[in-house]
Amino acid sequence: MVQISVLVNLEAGDHRVALTPSAVTRYAKLGLSTLVESGAGLAAGFSDEAYAAQGAAIVSRQEALTQADALVTVRPPAAADLAGVRPGTKLIGGLAPYADPARMADYASLGVEAMALELLPRTTRAQAMDILSSQANLAGYHAVARATTELNRCLPMMTTAAGSIVAAKAFVMGVGVAGLQAIATARRLGAVVSATDVRPETREQIMSLGAKPVFEDIRDGDQLTAAAGGYAGEMSEAYRQRQAALVSGHIAMQDIVVTTALIPGRPAPRLISDAQIATMKPGSVIVDLAAESGGNVEGAVVGEMVERHGVKIIGLVDGASRLAVDASNLFARNCYNFIEAYWDKVGKTLAMAADDVLIEAVTLTRGGMIVHPRFVQAAAA
Template sequence: MRIAVLAEQAAGERRVAATPETVKKLIALGATVALERGAGTGASIDDAAYAAMGATVSDRAGAIADADILLGVAPPVPDSLAGAKRGAWLVAGLNPFADRARIAGYAVLGVEALAMEWMPRITRAQSMDILSSQANLAGYKAVLDAASEYGRAFPMMMTAAGTISAARVFVMGVGVAGLQAIATARRLGAQVSATDVRSATKEQILSLGAKPIFVEKVAGIEGEGAGGYAGEMSAEYQAAQAELVSGHIAKQDIVITTALIPGRPAPRLITDTQVASMRPGSVIVDLAVEQGGNVEGSVAGEVVQRHGVNIVGHRNVPSRLAADASALFARNLYNFLSAYWDKDAGRPVLPPDDEVTQAIVLTRDGQVVHPRLTD
């Protein structure tokens, strides 16, 4: 069983799909590991650290040749996998809805593409969930990015010259990223509030010491989607939320938006009019900018100013913490491979009737097989 660790080729991608720690563990399972030269450079890991754990280091063609499993972070271009043997697994974040032609390209190559971001949110798969591990870091980094753009202090400070008020931070969307943003802003001393379409998150917000901002008296709207993700709101709920949020946003110094719906454009949470209601020098961080954005006027890859408000739209936020993001991502992949490792076969085996198998396998035997991509 030969496992290849690919160097990332996407612009701005600094993460790596294996670390020396996970290479050692994979070898202990019985695999051999080949690393594409320089794969860990963006995450501050040199080739020698991998070699010390038993990996061989070569160019891309050498790493791919005869590999049974290809590990990556971002989806590779199919042409970059030339030389991969038919039936090899491609295990990475593949963003299937963004480019279906790319998924079809994997099928033509004959590789079995496994989309790790489609890992089901079930208890036994939590340690394999790349979305959660990366979103946790994104929520943390969003607060630091906001603090960098904000021209004032976060905590209340009482000095001989007078008192500085605490920054008011509003988090919209209380998934993994939102919860971490709340916790981080609280640690920095901000006055934090948060909202979500899922009423079950109210207790989570309170447990972190933040104030929940929720629409009341709109019956039957819970916002729960499949797998614990947010669903789409009704028109009635959207109108009620817009009215509530508009008044609240105008009083905030920093707003962090994190709302995503799988397979759909990010919901619009903040309009240009609401941006204009904030005082000059305020900051908005749009973590959904790469999927269309939660904020009107946000631009992917840029920090723009509208009505005196700085709107932060950094791409690939976890990659801005490449060392830690790589460590967590690599453990997710190792946890997945080790959970399905068959000692007799000397390799991982995915049972066809397994819930994880059915959720993540996109291509097999030269065909796109996932129902979400074939319906």
């Protein structure tokens, strides 16, 4: 019988787990068994007893490694933490290949088939497997929730016997999954919300959530480079300068700014400079969701809150992890959907053809070699 294993997440500060008790039930219905390293779900609020009640076997780390046909993971484990894993075992989940390309050589030397689900294309077929979207959605929510705890005023307009309080203003920069959720959350909390993005087509999405789009007009000669897979690309320098001028005037009036702009495989674009921060009101809050990738905000510190010109800047890390129950359930469902899509119900095996478009997109290593074209070139450089 094919066995799916999950290990204790050893990444400091990340409380998520890639296999939850509800996912155990789903795997069992397919005919797969599950092995859970004792304590793997505790940080996310799932006890060993909860897993066992759904039919999972609670085992040691060594048993989970040596008996697994596939390992699901939220964060990329170090090679040393996979000692004993069988060659050919599939390592599926969040592997952060851009963050540490050298790790792929380690996975290749172990003989595992490493599959990074964050490399899935933005297609209809892959949507239910998309770990980036499910986790970004929660991160966008948490960014606004965190900002409200640091802001020195309330968000909604209030009318009291002592007078009225005007609504706070929130500005979201980057209208992907995280940005859209940040807009929706700030709106639900009563803020006056505006947003911007390098993609003009997001204007309608912003308006559909009741927010104001903030865009510089595109002129002849402007080049907005699109990235593969439905992600945002980069602005041309001419557009960047005009947009920066527009944003400079806009952020000076904001109480909360949330930045979410990322470019896969490259440092996050700088959206807010120190000079722009200096124009904001003291007590305002900026949340940088791209801090780990270089940061959208000058002066942001990964995992910390700093103050510049009286403005609080939060370099938010693991926003989804702070909502570990929901984040784990969504992540586990993404992994299940990926595995279920390649489950041969007749042969009772995983049928992951190397030439399948999604398998090609996510597979980093196979047969002791780095096989993903993008990272083969990086390793050879």
